[in-house]
Structures are given as structure tokens and as C-alpha cells.
Amino acid sequence: MPNSIPVDKLARLIGTPGCPALLDIRTDEDVAADRHLIPGAARRPWADVAAWGGALAGRSAIVICRRGQKLSHGVAAWLRHAGVPAESLEGGTEAWRAAGLPRVPEATLPARDALGRTVWVTRARPKIDRIACPWLIRRFVDPAAVFLFVPPAEVEAVAERFGATPFDIDASEVFWSHRGPLCTFDVMLEEFCLATEPLRRLATIVRGADTARLDLAPEASGLLAASLGLSRLYADDLAQLDAGMLLYDAFYRWCRDATDETHNWPTNRPKPGT
Structure with a gap:
């Protein structure tokens, strides 16, 4: 799929100094149902991407939603409009969880x-x-x-x-x-x-x-x-x-x-x- 990245490729990037910014833009309802983050990901409000997207200038980004559909593709498109190379995670957090990859419990974060x-x-x-x-x-x-x-x-x-x-x-x-x-x-x-x-x-x-x-x-x-x-x-x-x-x-x-x-x-x- 264009402008997207599979979970196995992202898993190889995490932990390396060249890893893109990982943006968890799931809705509050989706987060309430699964309070875990892909390692290194930070939550961002998807509806405000036009306001915060510019702060990513000079970096690339991977956008993460629940299933890798409209929200992540829409936010990634906005970021590319702002000059930020951005991709959507294929299958979102559900695909990451199904692959058995590490997930950080949000409750452990200070x-x-x-x-x-x-x-x-x-x-x-x-x-x-x-x-x-x-x-x-x-x-x-x-x-x-x-x-x-x-x-x-x-x-x-x-x-x-x-x-x-x-x-x-x-x-x-x-x-x-x-x-x-x-x-x-x-x-x-x-x-x-x-x-x-x-x-x-x-x-x-x-x-x-x-x-x-x-x-x-x-x-x-x-x-x-x-x-x-x-x-x-x-x-x-x-x-x-x-x-x-x-x-x-x-x-x-x-x-x-x-x-x-x-x-x-x-x-x-x-x-x-x-």
C-alpha cells in the first residue's frame, strides 16, 4: 500500500537512532479500550494535526491509528502537505498487537x-x-x-x-x-x-x-x-x-x-x- 509501512519493518526501526517520530493518533475511545503504546510512540490529537504538524519539520513520521485506515492516512497526508515525510502503519495497533510485538502500558509512564x-x-x-x-x-x-x-x-x-x-x-x-x-x-x-x-x-x-x-x-x-x-x-x-x-x-x-x-x-x- 502506498505511503504505508508494515509492522515488521517498523519493528526493525524502533530502538535505532534513525527511527521516525511515532505518532499515536487513536481516538480517546480506542485508547480507553487498549491503553498500550507501540514503543517510542507519543499520543497526538488527530484533529489538531494542522497545529502541531509543523513542529516535526526536519523529521520523518509514522502515523498510528487503531486499524491503519482513514485517521492515520489522513494525518499522514496532512503531514506530507506540511513537508514532513509521513507514512501510515499498516493495520495500526491491532496488527501490531496481533504480531505479538512489545507494547508499553500507558499506566507505567510518568x-x-x-x-x-x-x-x-x-x-x-x-x-x-x-x-x-x-x-x-x-x-x-x-x-x-x-x-x-x-x-x-x-x-x-x-x-x-x-x-x-x-x-x-x-x-x-x-x-x-x-x-x-x-x-x-x-x-x-x-x-x-x-x-x-x-x-x-x-x-x-x-x-x-x-x-x-x-x-x-x-x-x-x-x-x-x-x-x-x-x-x-x-x-x-x-x-x-x-x-x-x-x-x-x-x-x-x-x-x-x-x-x-x-x-x-x-x-x-x-x-x-x-
Whole structure:
């Protein structure tokens, strides 16, 4: 179908830095019947597309409704009129659900700010979990999420004053933090219903590096070394987060696509005398 994308192709895009903006434009009635989001999708009112569509300038978009029919095709057409390359998801959320692909329960998402973003706060000078969790959130939950890094003693007070959600801190009442042997990344995978095989593999690496259990995965030592190196390269926490996003993009793609690949060098070199 022209100007549309099948669910399997979208599933390959989600979690990658080049994923288009995912716009859930279902009616309130449809959302009430199924309060789940395709990973990384943000809700937008379909009737107001002429007002908010211009904010997508410079990006491409995939528009999602319940069945991939009039609403998503109409909104996608409006966006293309505004100069935004846009496609409709074939079959909509019903096709996504039927394919057994991950869906994020809307109830697990923190409240959004006036600009529609989730806001999170954690301790300054992040190393592993406090970079891995923002990567997971921006790639699979809320691409526009805001992260505040503050002194450890101020995390809970900043959370209260600024309406932010605290994560990865040593406080028993904080929901998004370590639980027993699990690190915060593990907890987010489970709560957001994102525990796919590649992300579970990545979670094991993160847990091994973050909890000094390097025996959990051979790659944990490499993640720890790279994370400590980034913390020495960057004095600014947000600059370190930006650099860390690329690091986790690479680890995720290895977990998803390249675990069976080996490095053989040199290759195809002729034997002496041949």
C-alpha cells in the first residue's frame, strides 16, 4: 500500500537512532479500550494535526491509528502537505498487537510536563545504569525525555519541586531503582514490557557491569571499561549522555543482529605459492 509501512519493518526501526517520530493518533475511545503504546510512540490529537504538524519539520513520521485506515492516512497526508515525510502503519495497533510485538502500558509512564515530555532525575556523574536507562527511555519509551543530573543528596527534593521522576538512587521508596540482584535497567525492561531477547541480552551485560558481576557476560568488562572511559572524557553529564547513547546503540545492535558474527583477519588471503 502506498505511503504505508508494515509492522515488521517498523519493528526493525524502533530502538535505532534513525527511527521516525511515532505518532499515536487513536481516538480517546480506542485508547480507553487498549491503553498500550507501540514503543517510542507519543499520543497526538488527530484533529489538531494542522497545529502541531509543523513542529516535526526536519523529521520523518509514522502515523498510528487503531486499524491503519482513514485517521492515520489522513494525518499522514496532512503531514506530507506540511513537508514532513509521513507514512501510515499498516493495520495500526491491532496488527501490531496481533504480531505479538512489545507494547508499553500507558499506566507505567510518568506524568508529562507542559511540553509533553517525561522528566527524570538521578545522581550526577553517571556511569552505567544511569546512562543505560536514559538510552532505553529515549529509544523505546519517550524520545523527548528530559534527564536532570544533580547531587545525590538533592535528587528527591528536585524530583518533588520540578515534577521529575527519580531513578537509580539508593532509597527504598523509589520505584525505578535496583531490586535485589536486578539493576534499574532490568526493572525498566520488565515494567515497560520491553523484555525482548535482544534487550534481555543487553540487560545481562548492563547488570554485570553495574553490579561488579563481570562473570555474567563476557561483554560486561568491555561495557564497564567504555563507561569509565566516557566518565573521564566528559565533565558535563549531558555531553556524556549524548556520547553514551551511541555506545548503547552499538551494544544493542550487536545484541540484536551480530552475536553470531566473528572477526577473522586476514580473510580471503591467498596461501603462499597459490
